[in-house]
Amino acid sequence: MTPDKLFFLYVFILLAALGGVAVYYELRRKRFEPTPSEDNIFRCEKCAFVYTDDADVDRSRCPQCGTINKVFKF
Numbered sequence: 001m002t003p004d005k006l007f008f009l010y011v012f013i014l015l016a017a018l019g020g021v022a023v024y025y026e027l028r029r030k031r032f033e034p035t036p037s038e039d040n041i042f043r044c045e046k047c048a049f050v051y052t053d054d055a056d057v058d059r060s061r062c063p064q065c066g067t068i069n070k071v072f073k074f
Contacts, residue, residue: 043072 039052044062050072053060059068 040071042069044069 037052038055040055040057040060041050041052042060042062043050044065044067046067047062047065049062049064051060051063059070061068
């Protein structure tokens with residue numbers, strides 16, 4: 001085996017191993033990462049308190065002051 005082929009094989013094996021480890025940890029991270037919540041976000045117009053409520057609710061009562069608020073859009 002020539003030194004060029006040996007060097008290429010060595011670098012290829014190292015890069016393949018590094019790529020395999022990266023794919024493994026990416027799949028592992030996705031499996032254990034919490035899923036995003038489907039809840040709506042509300043911001044009280046009176047006291048500026050930010051809170052969440054169920055996804056099927058269009059208007060919600062503020063837990064701090066009791067004001068009814070609309071869904072906050074970003």
